[in-house]
Amino acid sequence: xxxxxxxxxxxxxxxxxxxxxxxxxxxxxxxxxxxxxxxxxxxxxxxxxxxxxxxxxxxxxxxxxxxxxxxxxxxxxxxxxxxxxxxxxxxxxxxxxxxxxxxxxxxxxxxxxxxxxxxxxxxxxxxxxxxxxxxxxxxxxxxxxxxxxxxxxxxxxxxxxxxxxxxxxxxxxxxxxxxxxxxxxxxxxxxxxxxxxxxxxxxxxxxxxxxxxxxxxxxxxxxxxxxxxxxxxxxxxxxxxxxxxxxxxxxxxxxxxxxxxxxxxxxxxxxxxxxxxxxxxxxxxxxxxxxxxxxxxxxxxxxxxxxxxxxxxxxxxxxxxxxxxxxxxxxxxxxxxxxxxxxxxxxxxxxxxxxxxxxxxxxxxxxxxxxxxxxxxxxxxxxxxxxxxxxxxxxxxxxxxxxxxxxxxxxxxxxxxxxxxxxxxxxxxxxxxxxxxxxxxxxxxxxxxxxxxxxxxxx
Numbered sequence: 228x229x230x231x232x233x234x235x236x237x238x239x240x241x242x243x244x245x246x247x248x249x250x251x252x253x254x255x256x257x258x259x260x261x262x263x264x265x266x267x268x269x270x271x272x273x274x275x276x277x278x279x280x281x282x283x284x285x286x287x288x289x290x291x292x293x294x295x296x297x298x299x300x301x302x303x304x305x306x307x308x309x310x311x312x313x314x315x316x317x318x319x320x321x322x323x324x325x326x327x328x329x330x331x332x333x334x335x336x337x338x339x340x341x342x343x344x345x346x347x348x349x350x351x352x353x354x355x356x357x358x359x360x361x362x363x364x365x366x367x368x369x370x371x372x373x374x375x376x377x378x379x380x381x382x383x384x385x386x387x388x389x390x391x392x393x394x395x396x397x398x399x400x401x402x403x404x405x406x407x408x409x410x411x412x413x414x415x416x417x418x419x420x421x422x423x424x425x426x427x428x429x430x431x432x433x434x435x436x437x438x439x440x441x442x443x444x445x446x447x448x449x450x451x452x453x454x455x456x457x458x459x460x461x462x463x464x465x466x467x468x469x470x471x472x473x474x475x476x477x478x479x480x481x482x483x484x485x486x487x488x489x490x491x492x493x494x495x496x497x498x499x500x501x502x503x504x505x506x507x508x509x510x511x512x513x514x515x516x517x518x519x520x521x522x523x524x525x526x527x528x529x530x531x532x533x534x535x536x537x538x539x540x541x542x543x544x545x546x547x548x549x550x551x552x553x554x555x556x557x558x559x560x561x562x563x564x565x566x567x568x569x570x571x572x573x574x575x576x577x578x579x580x581x582x583x584x585x586x587x588x589x590x591x592x593x594x595x596x597x598x599x600x601x602x603x604x605x606x607x608x609x610x611x612x613x614x615x616x617x618x619x620x621x622x623x624x625x626x627x628x629x630x631x632x633x634x635x636x637x638x639x640x641x642x643x644x645x646x647x648x649x650x651x652x653x654x655x656x657x658x659x660x661x662x663x664x665x666x667x668x669x670x671x672x673x674x675x676x677x678x679x680x681x682x683x684x685x686x
């Protein structure tokens with residue numbers, strides 16, 4: 228027995244020793260980790276880092292004098308090859324609607340004490356209703372952290388394994404009908420026999436950290452810089468009427484966002500704050516999938532800075548007035564190069580009255596569509612008339628939370644050619660939604676992208 232005991236100790240020691248030697252052999256080899264392989268996000272293009280002359284190299288016809296030339300450098304990033312479309316933004320709206328309905332169903336089931344075994348609304352109860360299937364960690368979190376919020380239901384996981392029922396004839400029970408009835412407009416506000424979803428209930432709540440403020444403060448708790456946002460995210464479809472006086476645009480108000488005929492058209496009626504919320508949701512949506520597959524999180528999706536937008540719009544062409552170079556807006560074959568207002572009172576000379584599909588006209592040399600015309604685009608930068616005088620030459624940006632004026636770029640279907648120039652600056656207030664402003668997102672490239680030979684370093 229004693230001999231067996233000492234043999235076991237020797238075996239354990241041998242295994243331990245062998246294990247440590249096999250890992251490092253006493254050398255500095257770094258902490259264990261996985262090799263990172265960059266993956267181009269779906270629908271995006273890689274914009275290689277580089278320097279360019281930012282500002283108006285050509286005549287400033289409007290004499291606004293807010294974009295003097297200067298050389299700046301931007302890092303590599305991915306950018307959507309088109310503006311965010313109605314279809315893509317509807318995915319966001321549907322996700323929010325789905326989450327809100329499921330939350331209402333789960334809360335009512337909890338208040339009534341109905342569990343999945345009871346069927347009906349019980350199938351939509353919180354996942355933690357049946358504690359026998361929870362892990363030790365989930366039980367700990369439920370006991371110590373759930374319900375610590377305004378509603379008392381924060382931190383409780385929704386059951387998304389069961390499909391929602393939208394056909395009124397197939398509602399599972401009266402409790403389900405009660406919840407579904409609450410998300411529609413009242414009967415007295417319906418017409419033509421149709422009841423619509425109350426879009427004011429479609430609110431997206433998220434947290435973000437003001438890292439710049441935290442870095443400069445040097446003192447204070449982390450929680451002091453965590454901001455919470457909650458806002459309605461449904462596009463303002465009334466912009467098609469409110470933006471224009473004495474103009475008949477009711478069909479666009481009625482159909483543009485939801486009808487399949489416009490699925491591939493750029494979303495409009497979205498203010499700057501809603502565009503930021505979309506970026507947050509897109510990041511969460513992607514990283515939830517990454518987590519489920521045991522993969523590392525990707526960098527956040529965000530709005531481009533003003534410098535990034537101009538650099539991408541130029542498409543690598545030095546000194547060009549437009550994404551295709553210029554100085555003209557008509558090709559050699561006599562075709563207009565973008566969707567804008569070519570002539571006084573004639574919006575349709577370029578073959579379009581309002582917006583066109585996001586993949587229309589020829590892309591620039593970075594394979595980006597409609598960087599001029601179609602819709603103006605929100606950027607992450609705040610507008611300052613004299614910003615170019617003091618901005619950094621490395622990744623220049625003004626991200627002031629106090630400045631409510633946000634830079635828009637690219638011109639739109641209603642603008643004259645001047646606003647299509649890659650160097651023209653304009654702004655709109657962050658809470659304003661317009662029929663001619665959309666957006667596209669970017670994502671930082673991780674590591675260093677070597678644009679000279681296509682090799683990737685630092686990965």
